[in-house]
Amino acid sequence: MPVRVQTGPIDIGREIEALHRRQSSVGAIASFIGTVREVNAVDGASQSVSSLTLEHYPGMTEKALAEICAEAAGRFEVIDTLVVHRVGELLPADAIVLVVVLSAHRAEAFAACEFIMDYLKTRAPFWKKEQTPAGPRWVDARSGDDAAAQRWRQP
């Protein structure tokens, strides 16, 4: 269940293939790719984003991601998972994060992929700073992300 933080671009096709390795028990591969939006809403008004800088907490980040994947493996029937997250400077349309889940069937793959993203959004120590025409600004956490993570705790 590899996790990786990197400054360079994510080669999505190669990452998925490297995880899959044509394992015959795999019947479903779910993936999620988060990308940089060129326009972001700030206080209801849209603002253009020329670049995004991602900061993280080296050491804790890798531990948090590994824990999230381990928790996903405990809850869902997954064969393997992968999380790759970029840090440093990113441009609009760049992939920020890639999550891949291998499973025997799609339902478990989709659910585990969503679970990993919901937990990553609220527990993994990354912070985004946008460059906008009005200057740089740190992105605010969204309450919807907390709610999304919270729903996995309900019985």
Added chain:
Amino acid sequence: MEIEVLFFAALREKLGLSRLRCAVPTDVQTVLELRGWLAGRDALWTEALAPERRIRVALDQRLVQDDAALHEGAEVAFFPPVTGG
């Protein structure tokens, strides 16, 4: 008790500091008490660490609640709510 305190993102920028080694007094036992003690450094710190500000805390690289107990050599990090993914 000697501990290491880290700051990230907007909080790091506001304080102009990413890392601080400090010897904390014996009555500072929890991460919340540490936050209060650091807030007493000067006006900038008081404002940056004010109780109404949403700040997350990690102890030894794990997210913790306010009542988590400090220990000798602890690594404590304060940061805004995370925004990755």
